[in-house]
Amino acid sequence: MAYRLLEINAPFVLHYLVRWRTQAAFLPPLSSTPFASHVTLHIGVERSRLDAELVGCIARVYASARAYTCGPVPIMDRVVAVGVQRLPVSAIHLERFFAETVDAPEDALQTFELKVASTGKSISVKQGTSIVAALAEIGVKVDTSCAEEVCGTCIVDVVSGKPDHRDNFLSKAERASDAVICCCVSRLKSSVVVLDL
Numbered sequence: 476m477a478y479r480l481l482e483i484n485a486p487f488v489l490h491y492l493v494r495w496r497t498q499a500a501f502l503p504p505l506s507s508t509p510f511a512s513h514v515t516l517h518i519g520v521e522r523s524r525l526d527a528e529l530v531g532c533i534a535r536v537y538a539s540a541r542a543y544t545c546g547p548v549p550i551m552d553r554v555v556a557v558g559v560q561r562l563p564v565s566a567i568h569l570e571r572f573f574a575e576t577v578d579a580p581e582d583a584l585q586t587f588e589l590k591v592a593s594t595g596k597s598i599s600v601k602q603g604t605s606i607v608a609a610l611a612e613i614g615v616k617v618d619t620s621c622a623e624e625v626c627g628t629c630i631v632d633v634v635s636g637k638p639d640h641r642d643n644f645l646s647k648a649e650r651a652s653d654a655v656i657c658c659c660v661s662r663l664k665s666s667v668v669v670l671d672l
């Protein structure tokens with residue numbers, strides 16, 4: 476992400492919290508050009524000082540900014556708790572080291588139909604087959620990265636239909652809108668969904 480932000484000349488700050496300097500991954504590149512001016516290292520922050528440190532991190536963030544956090548769950552929980560003091564919760568994104576299990580709701584369907592808006596092609600998706608795999612069968616490639624519901628690479632816009640969100644990436648507002656779906660893990664609550672592909 477940092478490489479991409481530099482490439483498009485977007486302003487960003489990377490706050491890197493680590494217990495010991497010797498544990499810090501990527502320290503050489505992050506400490507040198509072109510990253511150094513964007514990176515703030517927070518070394519040895521005790522748990523009792525964590526919230527205060529995070530308040531300092533968000534103090535100068537634009538109200539229109541987005542925050543992306545990755546790390547142990549207790550730390551990310553504090554990032555969200557502190558971050559919402561300045562940003563809407565929908566602007567705070569989490570990437571978990573491990574995916575949380577998302578139980579299927581009672582109205583989730585075992586099989587459903589996908590339609591591709593641009594071509595009108597459709598395919599029936601059976602239990603045990605992911606939306607990504609089903610689309611590949613009809614020649615439609617959806618990019619994936621984690622394939623475990625946490626990165627958001629596989630997000631596709633929904634033209635119509637009701638997703639059964641099983642990911643750990645979308646915000647509550649994005650889930651409620653049903654305007655997007657993470658195709659690597661999610662299923663459907665409606666028998667047909669049309670995807671903007």
Ligand code: FES
Pocket residue numbers: 618619620621622623624625626627628629630642644657658659660
């Ligand atoms: S590929 Fe990462 S959430 Fe789907």
